[in-house]
Amino acid sequence: MLMKIAQIRIENDGMFRHGLPFGPVAPLTLYWAAFALSVCAFIAEYFVGGIVPQLGVVLVLIGFVPCGMAWLLSRELFRQETERKAWPLVVVVTLYLTCLISYVVPEGHAGRLVGMVASMKGLIGSAMLLMTFVEAIDGLKASSAERRFRLCFAGGYAAIVFVSLMNDQRGLDVWQEEFRIVAATLALVGASAAVLYRRQNPLAQTKRPKSAAGHPALALRLERLIETDHVFLEPQIKVADVAERLREPEYKISQCIVSDLGFANFNQMINSYRIAEAKRRLARPDLEGQPILSIAMDCGFGSLGPFNRSFKAMTGLTPSAYRRQAAVQ
Incomplete structure (x- = not known):
């Protein structure tokens, strides 16, 4: 009961600071x-x-x-x-x-x-x-x-x-x-x-259309690194870290993210994977009691405010509302 109250207070505090x-x-x-x-x-x-x-x-x-x-x-x-x-x-x-x-x-x-x-x-x-x-x-x-x-x-x-x-x-x-x-x-x-x-009510984040010319082979390696190694779960991950692991120049990684994967920038790409992972966790019945702050941190976010903003921008719902909706379905 005390954990539930603490969770509610943390979520409300995050939304309060988010709204100011x-x-x-x-x-x-x-x-x-x-x-x-x-x-x-x-x-x-x-x-x-x-x-x-x-x-x-x-x-x-x-x-x-x-x-x-x-x-x-x-x-x-x-x-x-x-x-x-x-x-x-x-x-x-x-x-x-x-x-x-x-x-x-x-x-x-x-x-x-x-x-x-x-x-x-x-x-x-x-x-x-x-x-x-x-x-x-x-x-x-x-x-x-x-x-x-x-x-x-x-x-x-x-x-x-x-x-x-x-x-x-x-x-x-x-x-x-x-x-x-x-x-x-x-x-x-x-x-x-x-x-x-x-x-x-942030502006909806839009994904750019993929360019015909780009780096398809690098795009596959980049997606494999993100989806297999789950680097998006690392809070401090930067484009330089990804470039070092793939042994490619930073500018080439950035070009690939925009031209081949269709994202506006590195941060939008990483956050899209983080939000997708958060949606999976929020929809799991066995994680119903896990605080939203804990899920946000586990998915690579450093605090609740940025998580709430990114989540609502991509889904149109707050994390709490998404969890309630997933529980009903």
Whole structure:
């Protein structure tokens, strides 16, 4: 009885940490943290900037590009990128630098070059506002639940942009800063809710189509190594370890995984074998009393959180729900 209670507490704790917009460091977590920091700095400057000028300057420098952070966050929410490109970050850094130049250079000294910088700032900022919206709606052919999530995000985002632009209306310009603070607060709440949803409902992992050209002989050796030696059960297994055992270059192993086996990368391949093994164990009646944490560790995962996320991404169910479903069938 005590073991059962401990198992439930461990599973609930794992799901609780899995559902929050923080926990194990991941790109989604980092982008959310950067966006939240930028927005909080923007809000804090409104309240304390006039009281403590030095702190106000620091907060302004931190809160320059919330629209850029929102765009990066939306890319992470709605894209499944196996290799993240550097150019989006470069664009955001460029926007930050243009904001910095516009802030540092006094208006009376603004020459042609500074005017060009200001124009560039406006152009990049406007493009990011639009692209954040596009990221959400570019994928409406997904499942109904995913489509509802994307539409809610896009609708909420559009409403927030509308609120922030209301300050330009005649008679409302006296409330300009207040409108921006309200919009920033709503954006932070909405972004946190979106991250919470995405962590509980990861994007479905898709397997790439196999390429006609590749390394079929190496693919057979690789599959034999994984399925016979069960290397996927080793928590710290890396592509370098597999390459060493097969006596092949790492790049050749990586190419084989993508072109011949159809996986996006090494980690997705290993996790697919781990989840398949976990499904077998969760469905076994004789292992009904084994804690899910123990099964996750036995299958090669280092902790419960990554196991829960990978399992749900590949099966659409939590491990507990899958075990209950298997017991009924």
